[in-house]
Each structure stands twice: as C-alpha cells, then as structure tokens.
Amino acid sequence: MSNKTLKKLLDERARLLTELAGLPRMLHGSWVERFSVCSRAGCRCHQGDRHGPRHYLVVREGGRQRQKYIPNAHVAAAQAGLAEYHRAREIIDRITQINLILMKDGVYED
Numbered sequence: 001m002s003n004k005t006l007k008k009l010l011d012e013r014a015r016l017l018t019e020l021a022g023l024p025r026m027l028h029g030s031w032v033e034r035f036s037v038c039s040r041a042g043c044r045c046h047q048g049d050r051h052g053p054r055h056y057l058v059v060r061e062g063g064r065q066r067q068k069y070i071p072n073a074h075v076a077a078a079q080a081g082l083a084e085y086h087r088a089r090e091i092i093d094r095i096t097q098i099n100l101i102l103m104k105d106g107v108y109e110d
C-alpha cells in the first residue's frame, strides 16, 4: 500500500471515530408500540378505541430481554437514539474493513 493510501485510510478511520463519539444518545433495542384495554367499566377502550400507543424499547440485559417503557415526552429523542445506534453499526463495520486492510498490509498493530 502506498503511503498516500495508508494516510487516506488512517484519516478516514480517525474521522469515523470522531463521528462515533458524536452519537452519545444511541439506543440498541427493538421498538414496540402497544395499545391497551383498561379495567374501567364502560370505558371507550372496550368498544375497540383502545388506549395508547404506549412505547417500549425491548433491550437485552444480562442475557435477558427486558421491555423498557418510554414516556411520550422522550419518544422522539429515543427514536433519534435508535438512528444513532444504526449509524454506529455502519461506522464499526467500516472501521472493521479498514482494520482488515491494514492487517493485510502489516500495519494494523502500528
């Protein structure tokens, strides 16, 4: 690999790592919306107009799946956090490619 190509890859990796540091609200999980029926007699929800949606993020904690309630006030921010997570995954995949190229050229551990 030429010095120019090497510098390009190292610069790209540095940019990606900086971008990764700018994704502090990332959330990793599955988004769930749920409508529910309450116990009040005669409530409209019993005629099909159910309450909700209430929002949850299904996350892994200690190897188990947990549903975390997301209050309405935080729904938009939490959805942005999910997008940040997806961008973080793209960044990590690209850094993996770069590091494998560097390894092939014997400069991964420099």
Ligand SMILES: [Zn+2]
Pocket (backbone or CB within 6 Å): 037, 038, 039, 040, 043, 044, 045, 046, 051
């Ligand atoms: Zn109800």
